[in-house]
Amino acid sequence: MTTPSVLFVCVHNAGRSQMAAGFLTHLAGDRIEVRSAGTAPAETVNPAAVAAMAELGIDISGQSPKILTPDTVESSDVVITMGCGDTCPVFPGTSYRDWALDDPAGKGVEAVRPIRDEIKARVEALIAELVPIAP
Template identity: 65%
Template sequence: MRRKPSVLFVCVHNAGRSQMAAGWLRHLSGDRIEVRSAGSEPADQINPVAIEAMREVGIDITGQTPARLTWDAVEASDAVVTMGCGDACPVFPGRRHEDWKLTDPAGQPLDVVRQVRDDIKARVMQLLASIEQHG
């Protein structure tokens, strides 16, 4: 049996963008992909506005906890998607890497976070299609 592909989403605080991206990928892929998320400087909790924006589309990310980015998590992932963490996010040769330029939802009103959420959904759908097509 072939191993499931794995994706790691990384942002600075692992409280907004990466958590929303992980929530979308879990929702859209079911159990076909192993989903991880982490931050270079993890926050104490997920951004409540990100939680609300995801709840509006039927995705519950309240059970997730911001986690520190580790080399092991990167090495164990087939694809790494970074979002605004610059040099704090390592890139490994042989790993698929994408850097998504997204507005940081921290401190933003719900209408801005909704736009970020929808942008992330479109990107996650493209990523999922690419993984399923190319592995």
């Protein structure tokens, strides 16, 4: 069985997609290939997102926003968009999902925590779907 690949996409690749990638990497280990990118990447990862993830022992401070490329989308099994609307490229044969989540840009860590917690719940459900535990 091949390892499934998941691509998280948001506009700036600085908050939501970075937190989702951090959770998926932390919780799934090498069972799922994790990618993240943005349609208009910021210069750095959102400090409030970094702080919110650090509270749970997950370090995303070493990550940097990356530009979304058609190749990255085409080579991913599941693409999860988070507010990039029509700017995300779509390819036939790729599974797309849109997670409607508030944008943490410009918000403090207190406002980012509920977004982080929602992302964690969705990532846990995604892991259960993509790599079910054998009986």
